Amino acid sequence: MRLYALAVYLFLYVPIGVIAVFSFNAGRHAAQLQGFSTQWYGKALSNPFVMEALQTSAIVAGASAALATIAGTLAALALQGVGGKPRAIFDALLYIAVMVPGIVIGIATLIALVTLFDWVNPVLAALWPLADQAPQLHLGKGSLIAAHGLFAMALVVIIVRARVAGMDRSLVEASADLGATPWGTFRQVTLPQIFPAILAGFLLSFTFSFDDFIIAFFVAGSETTLPIYVFSSIRRGVTPEINAIGTMVLAVSLVTLVVAQSILQRGRGRGAA
Amino acid sequence: MTDRNDFISRERFMAELYRYKKGSVTRRHFLGVTGLGAATAVLGAAMPGLRSAAWAQGAIGDRVALATWPNYHDPANFEAFTAATGAAVEVNVFGSNEEMLAKLQAGGSGWDVFVPTNYTITTYVGEDLIEPLDLAKIPNYDPAAFNQRFAGPGTVDGKVYAVSKNWGTTGFAVNTSNLGDKPKPTTWKEFWDLTMTDFSGRTMVHDYQLTTIGNALKYFGYSFNSIDPKELADAEKLLLDAKPHLFAISSDYQPSMRSGDAWMTICWTGDGKQMNRDMPEIEYVLGKEGGELWSDFYAIPKGAPHMDAAYALINFLLDPAVNAKEALFHGYPTADSRVDALMPPEVLADPILYPAKELLDALEFGAAVTLTDPNRAELMARFKSA
């Protein structure tokens, strides 16, 4: 049994090892080791396009995860009191949002937005006082945040709702009986109970957006996220710079994971107290 | 790639030095070609095309986005451009004209400069996706110096939309060490037959309908540009028969050829030259039946976000000294006689770059209709999804 687990871990880590080993390659070809060097880390960190892609990814992931967490949490709380047809429609839409493949979401968003912009932009130009200064709508961070946030929001609703369902209703009722305002009840009773779920939803959403390639491939317009940068580097011919980026992202993720884990642990401790 | 670029043989260096002393090449050329000028800032400052231009450092912005093809530029030239102008070059690589067109049609590509092939330019003009060029901003472009056969398609209805980058051929590269005692294939017929026999599982074709379908058509002796339904049906049958024997369908074939995983591939001039330079056993062959002759261009897409930087980059790359450095690196000939004057004689005599007349005469330029023909597009998609 233990031997089996060891074999699976080996399977999981050999490619990671390959990535890390080649990131220290002195040569420029990713497939031939030619001595040890950390130059690719310096190159990656001083490459303005890598840094910008990282920034774009962080902004898009942060914004889509934050918006999705807010909208999703509100919806999950509100859905408690909703039944009948509206509830059924909402559930069906959430179900579809989770189930439709990312590639279809990407394509659908692309053609819908491109068609929409084709209609809206001439109207904007016609209505604007100075025609050549009229704003032009185009694909970019906005469309990325909206498209990534869709899946993320559905995820947050599901996670938070599960937590809300398991929540102790008597506390909420007691709080109301004691004369607390709905907002006060929410802040002091509900929120602490569902907080771990909200945080989990946010982290999952952030990860999803940060690692997504396929939706971004279609709706990013001229923006370059980190996965898009990696993809185009692979087509340009891979240098160990990509390995260095991957190794760094891994290291940062690992730290984030440990921090998140300890926060969650503490959150849980407080929730129980 | 840089290490290959930095390498220059002693013989080459002496030859260049001799030419420089004789006065047949400029100091700039000498420094550039020998890599002595590779201290990029020095090189950048030594580029008169940049120094004399109206834009001072920083005035063109900090970036320029280029959409181009695999293995088609000397990275050192981009570094020199960045050192001289402050604008970093973001390179996006594409494997087919269709892919570039699709990206531009969807809008918001963010590109400043792109590299279309001769037969696509009328479509870009028709779709209003390309900017007419202000030649005053490209002083290094001297129409009189360019061979009109290759530079001509950049002009549509009297307006210049694109300036000549390189020209070349589409043949195939074969790793002769895998041939055993068989003779080297010299025709497209042998290319496809070998693929389905001894080289099964070892051949690559482009992820690009023009060349992959075109060279399947050549198997039967049809035109490379055919859109005749019956001829396309023959080509489709060949492609479907060959598909199980292919190693991969990809326009980026150098890594697999160099690693030895692939033995033969449809190949463009410069890739053939680059591979042959490092691994002489990989030879570049033009099919006797013909195939594609092409020329590529620099052009600016409609609504490019950094127009000044786009012009600066095109002008920089058309400086004959820079262009010669590009050509020596990537192995594609230019249509610029000023560049030819800077090239070492052995390059001008290289049969990979400048094929024999009878081979060249058999080639065809791509036709605009092959780009837009829905049946060819659909045939390629069926072949890939089969």
Added chain:
Amino acid sequence: MTPRLRTGLLLAPAALWLLAMLVLPLVVVLVFSFGERAAAGGYSAAFTLENFANLGTRWAAFKNTLMLAPVGTFLCLLIAYPLAYYLAVKADRKWRTLLLILVIVPFWTSILIRSYAWIYLLGGQGIPRLFDSLGLGNPRLINTPFAVLTGIVYGYLPLMVFPIFVSLERLDKRLLEASADLGSPPWRSFLQVTLPLSMPGVATGCMLVFILLMGEFLIPAMLGGGKVFFVGNALVDLFLQSRNWPFGAAVAVALVVIMLVTVTGYMRATRKWSGGRDDVSLM
């Protein structure tokens, strides 16, 4: 503020989001699927059923997806279950969290970079060379369905391990002890106690992996050399190469319909099967 109004306001952002980014785009796709390809590519308005009639030309892509997605899911399950079992039941409690984190860590590097590592490992310089030097022959691995399946299992393993781990961890160990006390051999306890109780986790994991696999594009593109084609690859091709938006829309509609039918059917079946226990399932 009436409670009704408050509920409405709370729901509004999510509802608008679903409407603008899900319903509207899917409706556009549906409308486009009845259109025609414009002369230079793209969409031109029309009403034709031709795009749906032509779906047969992508049969191979649908077939590949419908075969490799379940096979990939099953392989993931096969490899993940014993690991999840080990982690939940056998592993030392002290190390459990660390071992779990180690399962997700590879998941945090881009799938692109991880797949690239596999290109190297499965290419001529990697495992085949190792085999060759051991005298085991020189198999060709890269650009084969095997390579794609390897990438799939590698990419999605954590998604399978976690739900199974969660359901196994909840398992009351006293049940196993009771079963053993009653003289039941371990394999029997496993079949009669452990396995049924872990079914909700298995169902969730399989569904997660299956859903993602049905839309997969990158792994076949990178490890299949453009030869192992999924519906996702056909879609990318139709939108980014042949620029046939209406036909691409029809393929997308077909994919969504297939997913709705298979996933809904699957969920019904597993819900009945696991006795209505859906505490760890997705919905």
